[in-house]
Each structure stands twice: as C-alpha cells, then as structure tokens.
Amino acid sequence: MKTAVVLFADSPSLNRQTGEINAMLSNLKTNFSNAELWLFYKDAQPEIFPEIHFAPLYGALADGTLADKALSIIRLVAMEHEHVSESYLQWLQHLMDQYPMELLVFPSDGLGAELATRLAFRLNGSSCLQVEGLDLTSQKPKVKKPVYGNNLTAEFVLEYPPYCLSVAKQACAPAKMIPGESIKKEIFPLHKPGFDWVKEMVMIPDKPDTGLADSDLVLILGQGVKSKETMDVLQGIANTIGAQLGASRPVVMNAWIDMNRLIGASGLIISPKICIAAGVSGTGVFSMGIKCSEFIVAINIDSKAPIFQIADIGIVGDLQDVLCELEKIIKAEKDMPGSAESRIETK
Amino acid sequence: MKIAVCFKPIADYARLSQKDWKWDEGHRVDTSFIRRIFNCFEESALEMALTLSGTSEHASDLIELTALTVDNQQGDLFLKQLLAVGYNYGVRIQCKKNPDLRFTPLVMSHLISAYIKKQGHDLVILGMQGGEGDNGQTGFLLAERLGWPCIGEVSRIIRDESHDCLKVTSRIDGGTLVQTVHLPMVLIMGHSLDSPYLRVPNLKQKLRAKKKQVIVISDIELGTYIDPQTNHALTNAPTPENDKTLMDLRKPQASQSCVFIEGENAMEQAQQLYDQYLKERLPL
Numbered sequence: 001m002k003t004a005v006v007l008f009a010d011s012p013s014l015n016r017q018t019g020e021i022n023a024m025l026s027n028l029k030t031n032f033s034n035a036e037l038w039l040f041y042k043d044a045q046p047e048i049f050p051e052i053h054f055a056p057l058y059g060a061l062a063d064g065t066l067a068d069k070a071l072s073i074i075r076l077v078a079m080e081h082e083h084v085s086e087s088y089l090q091w092l093q094h095l096m097d098q099y100p101m102e103l104l105v106f107p108s109d110g111l112g113a114e115l116a117t118r119l120a121f122r123l124n125g126s127s128c129l130q131v132e133g134l135d136l137t138s139q140k141p142k143v144k145k146p147v148y149g150n151n152l153t154a155e156f157v158l159e160y161p162p163y164c165l166s167v168a169k170q171a172c173a174p175a176k177m178i179p180g181e182s183i184k185k186e187i188f189p190l191h192k193p194g195f196d197w198v199k200e201m202v203m204i205p206d207k208p209d210t211g212l213a214d215s216d217l218v219l220i221l222g223q224g225v226k227s228k229e230t231m232d233v234l235q236g237i238a239n240t241i242g243a244q245l246g247a248s249r250p251v252v253m254n255a256w257i258d259m260n261r262l263i264g265a266s267g268l269i270i271s272p273k274i275c276i277a278a279g280v281s282g283t284g285v286f287s288m289g290i291k292c293s294e295f296i297v298a299i300n301i302d303s304k305a306p307i308f309q310i311a312d313i314g315i316v317g318d319l320q321d322v323l324c325e326l327e328k329i330i331k332a333e334k335d336m337p338g339s340a341e342s343r344i345e346t347k
Numbered sequence: 348m349k350i351a352v353c354f355k356p357i358a359d360y361a362r363l364s365q366k367d368w369k370w371d372e373g374h375r376v377d378t379s380f381i382r383r384i385f386n387c388f389e390e391s392a393l394e395m396a397l398t399l400s401g402t403s404e405h406a407s408d409l410i411e412l413t414a415l416t417v418d419n420q421q422g423d424l425f426l427k428q429l430l431a432v433g434y435n436y437g438v439r440i441q442c443k444k445n446p447d448l449r450f451t452p453l454v455m456s457h458l459i460s461a462y463i464k465k466q467g468h469d470l471v472i473l474g475m476q477g478g479e480g481d482n483g484q485t486g487f488l489l490a491e492r493l494g495w496p497c498i499g500e501v502s503r504i505i506r507d508e509s510h511d512c513l514k515v516t517s518r519i520d521g522g523t524l525v526q527t528v529h530l531p532m533v534l535i536m537g538h539s540l541d542s543p544y545l546r547v548p549n550l551k552q553k554l555r556a557k558k559k560q561v562i563v564i565s566d567i568e569l570g571t572y573i574d575p576q577t578n579h580a581l582t583n584a585p586t587p588e589n590d591k592t593l594m595d596l597r598k599p600q601a602s603q604s605c606v607f608i609e610g611e612n613a614m615e616q617a618q619q620l621y622d623q624y625l626k627e628r629l630p631l
Contacts, residue, residue, distance in 0.1 A: 012521030083524055086496060109520045110499045110537075117487040121453075126590035129483045142594070147450075147481050148376060149360040151368060152598060154450070156591040197496045199512055200527040203519075217629065242629075249387065253543035266475070266538065274628050283361050295628055297620065298605070309365065313624055314605040315616050325617030326625075333621075 001136055002034040003103040004075075005052055006092070008111065009041035010082060012206075017107035018050035018175035020167045025105070026053045030136040037074045038095060042082040045187070049074060049180040071183050075099075078190040083201065085114050087193050092119050096162065103141070106166040113166045120164035127164040128156060134165065150265055150284030171271035171292035210260055215244035216273040220263055220290065223250035224279015224301060224319050231256045233320065234278075237327045246270065248286045263289040278319035282307025299323070348530070349468040351413040352396045352434075353459055353485075354389035356425050357478050358382075373447070374596050376479070383421070385545060388474030392534075394542035395504050396472055397433050408510050411435050413468070417448065417458055423561045431548035431556035438462070442566045446573045449479040450593055454573055456488035461569040463493060469530040470513070475500060475537045486535035493533065498526065500537035 005021055007014065035054040039046060052071060075095065081087045092104075092115065104119065106112035113129045120127035132153065133144035140157050143165065147154040212218065219238045225231055231251070238245045246263040247256070263270060265288040275293035279300060280286060287310050290296060298311035299319045308314045315322055358378035370376045385393070393414065400410035413436040414429040416422045426437030440458050442448070448455055463471055471493075476483040490497035503516035507527050517524050518537055548556065566573050610616035 008520075083519060110518065111520065113483060114487050114497075114499055117484045118491050120590065121488055121491045127484065128591060130481070143591075145481075147596070148368075148479055149357075149477075149481065151360055151363070152376070152596050154374075154593055155595045155597070156450070156593055158591050160590060195496075197529045197532065198526055199507075199529060202525045203522050204525065205522040249538070252538070253540065255540050259538060259540070262538070274625065281361060295624070297624070303607075304364075306361070306365075308605045308607075311605045313620065314607045315620065316607065317613055317616055321613035322617050322620075325614045326621060329617055329621045330629075 001030065001032060001103050002101045003032045003054070003105065004036040004038050004095075004099075004101045005105045006038045006112070006115065007040070007050060007107060008082070009039050009046040010043075011107070011109070013107075013109065014050055015174035015177070016172070017109065017112070018052060019172040020108050020170055021105055022051075022053040022175055023170060023172040024131065024134055024167050028134060028136055034072050034101075035070070036099070036101070037071055038077065038092075039074055040077045040079050040082075040088060040091070042079050045076060045078070047179070048177040049183070050175045051178045052175070071180075073184045073186060074180065075186045075188065077188045080190055080192050081195065083203065084195055084198065085111060085118070086195060088115055089118055089122070090193055091188075093122060096123060100162070102161045102163065103136075104162055104164045106164065108167050108169045116164040116166040120162065123162055123164075124160060125162040125164055126158040126160050128158060129166045130168040131165045132168045132170070146265070146284075146288070148284070150288045169265070169269045169288075171269050206260060207258075210244065210258075212244045212246055212261060213268055213270055215270075217241070217243040218246050218270060218272045218275050218290075218293075219243040219323075220246040220248065220275065220277045220280055221251055221257075221319075222248040222278065222280030222286075225251060225256070228254075228256050230320060234323060237323050240327050241330045243276070248280050248283075265289065276323075277307055277311070278323060280307050281305050282310065348408065348470065349411045349413070349466070350396050350399070350470045350472065351415050351463060351466070351468045352389070352392050353415045353471065353473045354385060354393060354425070355416060355474075355478050356383040356418065356422060357386050359384045368598055370596055374593055375447075376596075383425075385425070386474050386477030387543075388477060388536045388538075390545045391539040391542050392472045392474055392536035393429065394545045395536065395539060397546065398542055399504055399506065400433065402506055408506075413438055413466070415440070415459065415462065417442070417455060419445070426561045427556055427559075428545075428548065430559045430561075431552040432546050433552075436562060437559070438562045438564065440564050440566065440569065442573045444573065448573075450482065450591065451589055452480070452482040452484040452488050453590060455485045456492055457571065458566060458569065458573075459485070459489050460492035461571055462564065463489075465569070470532055470534065471495075472501075472504075472534045472536060475535050486533055490533040493531070495531050495533050496528070497533035497535060498524075498528070499535045501534045502537055502539045503541050504534060 106116040116127045128143050130145045131143045135142040246261050252262045264286040271292040273294045275290050276297045296311045297313045298307040299315045303316045362381045412434045414434045415438045417440040422439050430437045473486040498517050500518040505514045507514045515526050608616050608619050
C-alpha cells in the first residue's frame with residue numbers, strides 16, 4: 001500500500017510523535033510498496049530526520065519475505081505559517097495530486113487530528129483519529145480506536161481511500177533522529193498563501209519541560225484532594241519522596257496545578273516505574289494516561305472506585321493520612337546513616 | 348453577533364460498573380439507567396459563550412446565543428437549563444427515524460451545517476470530543492462543510508477592541524497560540540480554566556425559562572433525511588457517506604487483580620506499602 005507519514009519538523013514532540021507512529025507501524029505484517037515521509041518545516045531545512053519503522057522491526061512478513069524498512073523518499077515542504085492548518089491542507093492536497101497515496105499517517109496532536117479529518121473530507125476518503133491498531137491484511141484497512149470515554153475499544157473498517165489516520169497518544173520509545181544522507185529527497189519551495197481571517201497571531205511557548213513524562217516516580221492527585229491547602233501539603237510530600245506531581249482533570253480545573261501536569265487521554269500519557277494515584281476515581285479517560293506504568297498504587301476512600309481495576313496495589317483510606325505516613329517512612333530511611341540500600345535519591 | 352454552541356448530553360460513564368459494559372447485537376451499550384450530563388468540553392463551551400455575551404457594551408454588539416443539540420426529547424431538559432441561564436434559543440434537531448449517530452461525525456456535521464446555513468450564525472462553538480463515539484471530528488468537518496476556518500483546543504475566547512474580531516487562545520503542541528480572528532469561524536473547545544463549569548440558574552431564572560419553548564426541527568425540515576438503515580443522508584446536498592463501518596466492540600484487556608493492603612491505620616498501611624512493594628522499586 002502506498003503510504004506517507006506526515007510530520008512537522010519543528011514540533012517539540014517530534015520524537016515522541018514519531019515513536020507513537022512507529023509503535024503502530026511496527027505491528028503491521030505488511031510490506032509497503034512505497035513509503036514516504038512528508039516533512040513540513042519552517043525556517044531552517046532539517047538536516048536530521050526522525051527514524052520511521054515502515055515494517056515489522058523483527059522477523060519476516062506474513063508471506064515470508066523480508067521487510068523493507070527503507071523510506072523511498074523524504075519530501076520536504078517549507079511553510080510560512082506553521083500554525084495555520086489551511087496552509088498545510090493546501091500543500092497536502094497538492095502533494096496528493098502529484099503523488100497519490102492510499103494511506104496517510106498523521107501524528108497524535110491536535111494538528112495531526114485536524115489535518116487527517118479535513119484532508120480525507122476534501123479527497124472523499126476515510127479518516128479515523130486516535131488509532132491504536134491498524135490491520136492491512138484485508139482489502140480494506142481495519143482500525144482500532146477507543147470509544148465510550150476510553151471504556152471500550154471499537155474496530156472499524158475504513159471504506160474509501162485515501163485512508164487518513166492520526167495515531168493514538170501512547171507510552172512509547174521516542175524515535176531516534178538519523179542523518180538520512182542515503183535517502184532521496186525532494187524539496188518544495190516556500191509559497192505564501194494569503195489568509196484573511198487571522199489579524200494577529202502570537203505564540204507563547206510552554207514553560208520548560210516539567211520532567212514529569214520522564215520521571216520514575218509520579219504522584220497523581222485527584223478530586224479526593226479537597227482544598228488548595230491540602231494540595232500544598234501534598235506537593236511538599238512529593239518533594240520529600242522524590243516524586244513528580246501530576247493531576248486528574250478536576251484538580252487542574254480548580255487551577256491548583258498547572259495544565260501541563262494533567263494526566264489522561266487529553267493530557268500526558270506516562271509510564272513511570274511507580275505511579276501512585278491518590279484520590280483519583282479512575283475514569284476511562286484518566287486511566288488511559290497511566291495504564292502503561294510498571295507499577296500502580298491506588299489510594300482511595302471508596303473501595304469500589306474504578307481506579308482499583310488498573311492498580312497493582314490498593315489502599316482503601318484517606319490519601320493525606322497514608323501519604324503523610326509514607327513521607328515519614330521514606331524520610332526516616334533517607335536520614336538513617338549507613339542504610340544506603342534503602343536510600344531514595346531524588347533526581 | 349449570532350453564536351451557536353453545539354452540545355450532546357452523554358451518559359455519566361463513571362457511574363457504570365464493570366459489568367454494565369455489555370452490548371446488544373447492534374453494538375449498543377445500555378446506559379438508559381444512569382443520568383446524563385454535559386460533556387466537559389461542551390460545558391466549557393456553553394459557559395464561555397455566556398461569559399462572552401455578558402461583555403457587550405453597546406446595543407450594536409449584542410450577542411444572540413443559540414444552544415443546539417441533535418437528540419431525542421430527553422435533550423429538552425438540558426436545553427431548558429440553558430434557556431434559564433441565558434441562552435436566547437434552545438434548538439433540538441430530531442431525526443425522524445432515530446438513526447445510529449454514534450460513530451458518524453460526517454452525518455452529525457451535515458445536520459449542524461444545514462441548520463447553521465439557514466440561520467446565518469457568525470460563530471459556532473463545539474466541544475473537542477465526547478459521547479459514545481469519541482470521534483473528535485465533528486468540529487473539523489463542520490468547518491469543511493461551512494467553508495469556514497476553525498481553531499482547535501480553544502481555552503479562551505474574548506472580545507477584541509474591534510467589534511468584528513475575537514481574541515482566541517488555543518493549545519498547540521509545545522505552546523499556546525493567541526490569535527485575533529475575523530468571523531465567521533468554527534471554534535473547538537478544549538480544556539479551559541476560564542469556564543470549566545456551567546453556571547447554575549436561580550429560581551427566578553428557572554421560572555422564566557418555563558415559559559420559553561424549545562425549538563424542535565426535524566432532519567427533513569432541514570432538507571435532509573437520515574436513512575436509519577445506512578445512516579446516509581438523502582438530500583440534494585453533497586451526500587455525506589459513512590467513511591467507516593463498526594465491526595466490533597471490545598472491553599479493554601482483563602484488569603489486573605489488585606492486591607489490597609489491609610492494616611489498622613494509615614501508618615500500618617504505609618509501612619506495608621513501603622516494605623513490601625516500594626522499597627525494591629524506588630530508584631536508588
């Protein structure tokens with residue numbers, strides 16, 4: 001199947017986004033007759049490229065032949081307006097006109113979702129967002145995506161090509177950047193489309209990365225936290241035990257913690273070594289954000305809370321009481337001289 | 348300025364227990380026994396529009412608010428509440444044959460666009476995602492059908508000094524975008540700290556809203572009819588097809604069995620948690 005992966009070179013999450021795409025592609029038992037990367041960029045032309053796994057990483061294909069991992073070509077497209085989706089859409093329509101593809105794979109962010117949907121509409125194709133699994137062994141592609149607030153997974157058959165997919169956010173190994181000297185490239189010059197609906201545009205970059213996504217120990221607080229004061233106490237505990245703090249939606253909506261610490265389907269997807277979910281009820285949308293953690297501890301006053309369904313260890317009790325006690329224990333272990341084997345060092 | 352805010356009441360999934368997640372041969376999950384609520388993004392959108400309408404200083408820039416839903420009669424309860432808190436019109440599009448619209452953002456956007464084109468709104472606000480399908484596509488498709496630009500993951504909408512513009516803040520990968528934009532436009536609401544919850548009507552407002560009528564329009568009146576067999580719209584307008592067919596539903600992999608820590612008090616529980624599970628796993 002003729003396939004192109006569409007990526008944005010300037011995206012701060014390029015490696016993660018490519019990793020998510022790789023996670024989906026590497027499960028395919030299909031060879032691609034033509035595999036392209038369409039890479040959009042602003043200002044400087046990229047010199048290194050995200051590594052895309054267009055075939056099973058290990059082992060042969062379903063028919064026994066060896067998979068060809070190589071990209072056929074990288075098409076580099078210069079952009080003037082990196083935040084105006086219409087300019088991408090015009091380019092994508094042009095590219096599809098010149099180099100028709102059957103399958104287009106977009107990243108998991110909002111732009112990827114928008115472009116997949118709108119391009120498929122313009123080309124009378126099919127689109128699906130949050131795709132967790134893809135099966136190309138039948139004539140029409142089958143996709144899996146979460147539905148019913150992440151409580152169920154649905155399987156769809158996509159009816160009409162081109163098939164435009166944006167992949168699901170998921171815990172994954174970030175893609176490597178490679179020089180790509182040996183890969184053929186085509187460069188498209190900047191063209192300046194006019195847009196009359198935007199009068200003014202200011203981009204405010206996020207504060208520096210919280211480190212939350214890469215932390216080994218994460219403490220996540222939910223609506224069981226009843227006040228800002230409690231929140232401050234718990235922040236102190238997190239510092240002592242060396243945990244990064246995350247939160248579910250109700251806490252973020254109270255403005256007790258920054259939006260960039262929201263965990264869940266519409267926030268961060270994390271997979272720390274230890275995840276302590278305290279006072280989190282565990283809706284499908286939230287659980288999506290932590291289910292790939294190595295070890296999950298849930299503390300909740302309600303023994304029937306759904307969070308216990310994904311937890312390894314559960315404690316039914318008051319989150320503040322338990323966490324205060326845990327802080328004392330870890331602090332004592334830290335302070336006890338000569339007990340290096342039980343010391344906890346914060347990163 | 349005429350603003351329409353689209354919403355779809357959803358079942359409060361948090362109230363379903365694990366055993367309730369079962370479906371019939373049509374892959375429908377019975378959620379009729381739990382209450383329905385506003386979807387969080389749409390609740391934000393509905394409140395955001397109310398705040399916006401409260402900022403008009405001159406009669407010339409008055410905002411007319413319409414709350415729009417595609418639903419059966421049960422949707423009227425939500426529309427009445429919105430009329431009470433300040434919406435001028437509560438409109439419900441009723442499909443005559445009760446088609447399955449869970450996974451059909453193409454059809455949903457078609458219905459909404461048919462209404463918007465008739466009424467001549469300047470701005471349509473929708474939620475980012477929600478409902479059974481979790482499709483996340485209706486807003487984008489509506490923009491395509493109307494031929495309007497759209498902005499996704501919006502967190503704030505305020506008036507600009509010039510009357511025909513809005514200042515819109517939205518989330519993008521790695522930052523926040525603040526744009527001053529001309530209308531018409533489709534805005535798709537994401538997480539918003541400005542308007543996380545819809546205001547609650549007081550008694551006086553509730554009484555006044557009782558006299559107001561919900562406007563019900565059928566798909567046929569909109570010049571379109573959704574065939575319940577195929578979910579295709581039969582109309583002279585460009586036909587919205589279903590681009591995907593639902594084959595199956597699945598529950599997520601069987602959950603791990605959670606081990607509960609017993610203990611007399613928090614101190615004992617914390618000690619057990621540390622000794623038996625955390626000590627070996629905590630980074631040295």
